[in-house]
Amino acid sequence: MKAVEVRKLTKNYGDLRAVDEIDFEIEEGEIFGLIGPNGAGKTTTLRIVSTILTPSSGEVFVYGFELGSENDKIREIISYLPEEAGAYKNLTGFGYLDFMAGFYAKDVHDKGKIVEKAIEITQLGDRLKDKVSTYSKGMTRKLLLARSLMIHPRLAVLDEPTGGLDVVNSFEVRNIIKEFSKQGTTVLLSSHNMLEVEFLSDKVALIDRGRILEEGTPVDLKAKYKARNLEEVFVEVVS
Amino acid sequence: MNKFFNLLKKDTKELITVQLLIPIIIVIAMYSTIGNIMGSEMERATRPQQIAVVDFNGSALSNQVIDMLEKSNFIAVETGTFNVEDSINFARKKGINILVAIPENFEEDVVNLKQPEVEIYSIMKGLSVRETGTSTQVEAVFNVISNAISTNLITQKFTGIPPDVIKQPIKARDIVVVKDRMAQASPALVAQSAMNFSIFIPIILMLVTITSSQMIASLIALEKQNKTLETLLTVPVNRNFILLSKMVSAAIVAIIVTAAYLFAMTRFLGISQGPQASSDVMRALGLTLTTGDFLLLGISIFFAILSVLAVSTILAVYSEDEKSAQLMLTPIMVFVMIPYFLTIFTDVNTLSMPLRVLVYAIPFSHTFLATNNLMFGNVQFVIYGIIYQIIFSFVCILIATRIFSSDRLLTGRLRLARRRV
Numbered sequence: 135m136k137a138v139e140v141r142k143l144t145k146n147y148g149d150l151r152a153v154d155e156i157d158f159e160i161e162e163g164e165i166f167g168l169i170g171p172n173g174a175g176k177t178t179t180l181r182i183v184s185t186i187l188t189p190s191s192g193e194v195f196v197y198g199f200e201l202g203s204e205n206d207k208i209r210e211i212i213s214y215l216p217e218e219a220g221a222y223k224n225l226t227g228f229g230y231l232d233f234m235a236g237f238y239a240k241d242v243h244d245k246g247k248i249v250e251k252a253i254e255i256t257q258l259g260d261r262l263k264d265k266v267s268t269y270s271k272g273m274t275r276k277l278l279l280a281r282s283l284m285i286h287p288r289l290a291v292l293d294e295p296t297g298g299l300d301v302v303n304s305f306e307v308r309n310i311i312k313e314f315s316k317q318g319t320t321v322l323l324s325s326h327n328m329l330e331v332e333f334l335s336d337k338v339a340l341i342d343r344g345r346i347l348e349e350g351t352p353v354d355l356k357a358k359y360k361a362r363n364l365e366e367v368f369v370e371v372v373s
Numbered sequence: 374m375n376k377f378f379n380l381l382k383k384d385t386k387e388l389i390t391v392q393l394l395i396p397i398i399i400v401i402a403m404y405s406t407i408g409n410i411m412g413s414e415m416e417r418a419t420r421p422q423q424i425a426v427v428d429f430n431g432s433a434l435s436n437q438v439i440d441m442l443e444k445s446n447f448i449a450v451e452t453g454t455f456n457v458e459d460s461i462n463f464a465r466k467k468g469i470n471i472l473v474a475i476p477e478n479f480e481e482d483v484v485n486l487k488q489p490e491v492e493i494y495s496i497m498k499g500l501s502v503r504e505t506g507t508s509t510q511v512e513a514v515f516n517v518i519s520n521a522i523s524t525n526l527i528t529q530k531f532t533g534i535p536p537d538v539i540k541q542p543i544k545a546r547d548i549v550v551v552k553d554r555m556a557q558a559s560p561a562l563v564a565q566s567a568m569n570f571s572i573f574i575p576i577i578l579m580l581v582t583i584t585s586s587q588m589i590a591s592l593i594a595l596e597k598q599n600k601t602l603e604t605l606l607t608v609p610v611n612r613n614f615i616l617l618s619k620m621v622s623a624a625i626v627a628i629i630v631t632a633a634y635l636f637a638m639t640r641f642l643g644i645s646q647g648p649q650a651s652s653d654v655m656r657a658l659g660l661t662l663t664t665g666d667f668l669l670l671g672i673s674i675f676f677a678i679l680s681v682l683a684v685s686t687i688l689a690v691y692s693e694d695e696k697s698a699q700l701m702l703t704p705i706m707v708f709v710m711i712p713y714f715l716t717i718f719t720d721v722n723t724l725s726m727p728l729r730v731l732v733y734a735i736p737f738s739h740t741f742l743a744t745n746n747l748m749f750g751n752v753q754f755v756i757y758g759i760i761y762q763i764i765f766s767f768v769c770i771l772i773a774t775r776i777f778s779s780d781r782l783l784t785g786r787l788r789l790a791r792r793r794v
């Protein structure tokens with residue numbers, strides 16, 4: 135079974151077509167990178183796959199569940215890290231993880247295990263006892279990433295997971311994602327940082343102005359366009 | 374249901390913040406201070422008041438007048454000089470505000486019906502509430518003196534007739550009529566006894582509706598402001614639970630806040646102390662609420678809260694942060710204040726037709742008007758109001774749940790912002 139199937143997906147905001155009949159498929163366990171400049175339609179696509187926007191037309195299946203009619207089932211097995219996400223300001227980091235775990239855990243014991251996993255991912259230690267409002271951007275991002283991975287989702291949808299982070303924090307976040315992928319989580323991520331995606335992804339799709347222009351493994355794409363990196367591929371494809 | 378309580382716990386926690394508690398604490402502290410000051414002023418006012426007296430006449434009548442003052446809760450202090458200026462200085466030194474000067478030919482003029490002038494000096498030190506209290510004392514002093522002399526004159530001229538009969542040759546008997554019932558009582562007393570209902574219930578309603586509205590708007594706007602909404606919407610929980618949890622916790626916190634204000638008002642300002650003896654009168658007039666009436670009132674309040682929550686939700690969805698959400702609520706504030714002031718200051722039935730339609734179209738109006746209508750037996754009217762409120766809240770909740778399961782929850786603000794540019 136495919137982890138994600140997207141067919142002729144289109145999204146209009148009024149007169150503006152943000153996503154224009156895109157198709158792509160993601161294999162189970164794969165890290166799939168959607169790359170393109172700002173305003174290309176990445177966030178819109180990820181929001182649709184994550185069930186929070188309804189497509190104007192087209193079909194999406196997540197592990198065989200149909201988007202629209204089976205959203206409840208999809209929400210059980212995915213987790214979404216929004217591009218610009220925050221946590222409840224007057225909860226502690228721990229309180230936030232506990233609250234979010236409450237939606238997935240079967241019982242108290244199960245919840246404890248989920249939160250424990252998150253604590254391990256964040257590596258924030260005692261700072262988790264502090265209010266989220268006192269966290270730095272990097273800490274918040276790690277908290278949120280931990281929140282999305284702690285439940286071992288079958289599909290993790292990560293919108294610009296390293297967006298706005300410094301080198302060290304980005305490095306750590308990328309390693310966490312890699313680690314989880316090895317444990318079997320399928321990852322759909324977006325980035326406008328093409329070098330980062332090249333390092334992280336098994337497969338990439340180049341998106342611009344709502345259309346997917348090219349798709350393949352980083353190695354194949356570089357070979358096809360005789361480029362040294364994906365940035366050069368993108369420039370070639372667009373021109 | 375577990376997931377629902379998980380949400381409810383979080384939402385309630387989010388509302389109970391320092392920003393919420395500080396104004397409540399300040400208001401309660403303010404009420405308690407005002408209450409203390411008013412209490413001690415009241416106590417001072419009922420204590421016997423010292424007044425300075427300079428008696429230029431020294432007759433039997435002037436002595437009788439001073440006696441009368443003493444009997445009427447004043448302590449008359451003779452200044453010991455026969456000079457007004459010195460007497461004023463004397464009073465000032467003793468901290469006395471009022472000086473009464475009885476003129477030289479006082480008794481003679483009274484006997485000859487020449488209306489002698491008694492000078493009453495009010496020695497003012499400022500313009501505080503305490504000073505304004507002096508004016509009522511001056512009036513009291515004058516009344517005591519005048520009364521004493523007129524009693525004296527009447528006894529002299531009409532021997533054998535009780536002076537009170539001459540002063541008040543008729544007596545009034547007040548009878549209040551309500552519908553087919555009547556009872557012996559003054560209309561002022563009846564109005565005062567109805568205070569609990571006519572003042573308190575509107576205040577409770579106003580506080581509860583406005584606070585509920587602010588609370589739910591905060592909850593929704595904070596999800597946007599803190600950028601937590603997107604995540605919450607991908608969580609495996611029924612969207613209606615997300616909305617319901619916000620409504621319930623907003624209502625709970627609003628009720629707690631209202632209770633706190635109400636406690637402060639009754640405890641410290643003593644507003645609720647209506648005359649107790651009049652409850653028989655109220656019962657005789659049928660101006661009491663039966664258990665059934667209270668039930669209807671409760672239902673009406675419930676649906677007023679429900680409709681304010683639903684409307685506020687719809688408005689808050691279109692705001693980007695907490696501040697703009699509070700701005701969005703302005704129309705709700707207006708629509709709550711209109712029936713609030715109307716019920717306090719006028720009778721809706723005296724308004725012109727279009728205004729009356731407007732008032733009845735506001736769902737909260739029916740709750741504000743319910744107490745009066747129930748007391749005066751217009752039960753049918755209250756029931757129609759409740760039916761309207763049920764339909765109104767049902768429609769609004771339907772719209773709110775639709776919004777909660779649509780893109781608009783997420784894109785509402787963006788679209789507005791886009792249209793502006």
Ligand SMILES: Nc1ncnc2c1ncn2[C@@H]1O[C@H](COP(=O)(O)OP(=O)(O)O)[C@@H](O)[C@H]1O
Nearest residue numbers: 147152171172173174175176177178179784787
């Ligand atoms: N809620 C919205 N309403 C209207 N237009 C939107 C909305 N969200 C995004 N857009 C527009 O859709 C296009 C794609 O945006 P987005 O998916 O956020 O791109 P990306 O994530 O690749 O930067 C952009 O032109 C953006 O302005």
Ligand SMILES: [Mg+2]
Nearest residue numbers: 176177178217
């Ligand atoms: Mg984006």
